[in-house]
Amino acid sequence: MKRIRLIFFSLMMLFSIGLSLVPIQAQGDGSDKLVYYIPVEQEVERGLVAFLQRSINTALEDGADHIVFEINTPGGLVAAANEIAALIENTPTPTTAFVIDEAMSAGAYISLKADQIVMVPGARMGAAQVISGGDGNAADDKAHSAWLATMKAAAEGNDRDPLYALAMADPSIDLPEYRAGVDDLLSLTASEALEVGYAEAIASNREELLQFLGLENAREQEMEVSFAEQIARFVTNPIVISILLSVASLGLVLELYSPGFGVPGIMGASALFLFFFGHHVAGFAGMETFILFAVGVVLLLIEIFVPGFGIFGIIGIGAIIGSMVLASYSMSVVLTSLLIAAILTIIVSIIFFKYVGYKGPLKRVVLKDSIKTEEGYISNVTRSEIVGRTGEALTALRPSGTALIEDERLDVVSEGGFIAKGSKVKVVSTSGSRIVVRESKTND
Known part of the structure; x- marks a missing residue:
């Protein structure tokens, strides 16, 4: 009996050990790992910052073991790139920049901030010279120097040779073997990036990427840009902001020239809604901006x-402008857009007022009628019948006074000179109640 109990106990122990080995095997094939894919596409701007903030937070909340930023961007705003770089740098989860087409300008800087870079064959990275926002030319020396320091620090942060990062931003650095120098910025292909240590691997697809990361059997999750975030990314573009504010201003002003509430008013209100909604989704406009606008x-x-x-x-007007400044990420951008909108609105309003006329809702409270003599409105009767008649000055005219004209006592005024009391006077003109006389000579 004791032998049977011993055998049974031994079998139970072997069974328990076997069960304990199952999760160990699952951990070994990586099936318990979670990889998040976050797209970094189109231009780098403020709307993209808000999307990446939400995506990274979601990945961390879901317990992601690795975050892959799939990069395909021509670049964009330096300020937005700095915010995105800070998000990536402060992410506790391991990160990989997976360049699926191009990582140019700000995209190259963002890629350098990831823990490692993997590129697909044919992808490119580089050409990261900072330019001015207005004319597209190279920025001034101060901004250029700051950007070079930023690119250098990004490369050194992951033990990469900073020479190539500097060559991406400074055309004076000569690297002829990589087509850089003589006013040409450095752009690396996938193989060149691997060669100089600016890429850890080349992978044609996600499957090869996961093999390189050692996460072949990991669960995969992909973040997608919501419709609201797509609107936010669109309307936070500086050019689009100018267009929206111009349409809003023109629409609402032209609505004043039209009876009822029609197409101009709807367009203006819609443009304002898109402006505030987009900036609200992007994280720039809070409730205080809506309250200030309403006030x-x-x-x-x-x-x-x-x-x-x-x-x-x-x-x-100050409250409305203030609400737009608070809602925007850049005071200079919104003020420039408002100036453009104001100029366009003034020009169009003048044209409409001249050629169309005013037919808007304020017509009822604006008095446009005028009183004209031709229409029978007379404030004073003009005594034209006494012109040329003579009389006597009853008082001295200095130049106004009283005269007796054909037995009628009248208030008169001389042409400007002094006329003594008792002098003969002659009426030379009349206009309403004004009667002008001059001293009469014997030969008049």
Whole structure:
């Protein structure tokens, strides 16, 4: 009996050991690992920052073991690139920049911030010279020097030779073997990046990438840009901001020239909605901006319908402009856009007012009628029948006074000179109640 118990106990121990080996095997093939793919596509701008912030937070909350940034961008705003680089650098989970087509300009800088870089065959990385926002030319020496230091630090952060990062941003660095120098910026192909240590591997697809990472059997999750984030990325573009504010200003002003509420008003209101909605999704516009905008609108309505000294209108316009500045990521961008919108609105308003005329809702509160003599409105009767008649000055004219004209006492004024009391005078002109006389000579 004891032998049977011993055999049974031994079998149970072997069975327990076998069960304990199952999870160990699962951990060995990587099936318990989670890899997140986050796209970094199109231009680098503020809307992309908000998307990447949400994506990284989601990956961390889901317990991702590795985050792959799939990069395909021509570059974009330096300020946005700096924010994205900070997000990647502060991510505790291991990161990989997977360049699936091009990582140019700001895209190259973002790639250098990842723990490692993997490129597909034919992908390119480089050409990262900082340019001015207005004319597309190279930035001034101060901005250029700061950008070179930024690129150098990004390369050194992952033990890469900073020479190549500097050559991507400075055309004066001569690397003829890689087509750099003589005003040409460095752009590396996948094989060249691998050669100089700016890529750890070349992978044709995600499967090869996971093999390189040792996560062949890992679970995969892909982040997608939501429709709201797509709108945010679109409307936070500086060019689009200028267009939206111009359409909003033109639409709302032209609505004042049209009876009822029609297409111009709808277009203007829609443009304003897109501006604030996009910046709200991107994380720039909070509730305070909407409240400030609403206060501005109410003050403008008070100024229109309540007689005042313009104070409500001035404060209202200031509140609306302030709400737009608060909602935007750059004061210079929004103020420039507002200036463009104001100029276009003034020009179009003048054209409409001249050739179309005013037919808007404020027509009822604006007095446009005028009183004309031709229409029978007479404030004073013009005594044209007494022109040429003579009389006597009853008082001295200095130059106004009283004269007796054909037995009628009248208030008169001389042509400018002094006329003594008792002098003979002659009426030379009349206009309403004004009767002009001059001293009469014996031969008049």
